[in-house]
Amino acid sequence: QVQLVESGGGLVQAEGSLRLSCTASGPIFSLPLMGWYRQAPGKQREPVAHADVSGVTNYTDSVNGRFTVSRDNAKKTVYLQMSSLKPEDTGVYYCHVVHRLVYATQSLYYDYWGKGTRVTVSS
Secondary structure (H helix, E strand, O other): OOEEEEEOOEEEEOOOOEEEEEEEEOOOOEEEEEEEEEEOOOOOOEEEEEEEOOOOEEEOHHHOOOEEEEEEOOOOEEEEEEOOOOHHHOEEEEEEEEEEEEEOOEEEEEEEEOOOEEEEEEO
16 A cells, blocks of 8 residues: 655745645555646646656646646655645645556556645735
8 A cells, every 4th residue: 555645735825836745655666657636625626747757747737837746756755846826726735646566467557645735825
């Protein structure tokens, strides 16, 4: 079982910055994908940004150019640097990883989620 521990949420004024961190632990074979989702009040959870093991990243359009996702593979940690924050960025941010196991000759993939860290951006 992979455990995820997030940190770095909080209250910030618009145009401010925050940095989220998420560290994975447990019996880990490989983590081909690490990143973040968020859930705004009254809305569905949505993907924000992810990075693969090579560092290739992707972002949802609304955060492109403002957020940067990165990972430290040795530390099994993913970061989300959020800048120029807007009130609409408010929500609970969830760490998300895909864990890959190899069983016989097959690769098996499992999704894991953190408990979430709250980000509140005031106007």
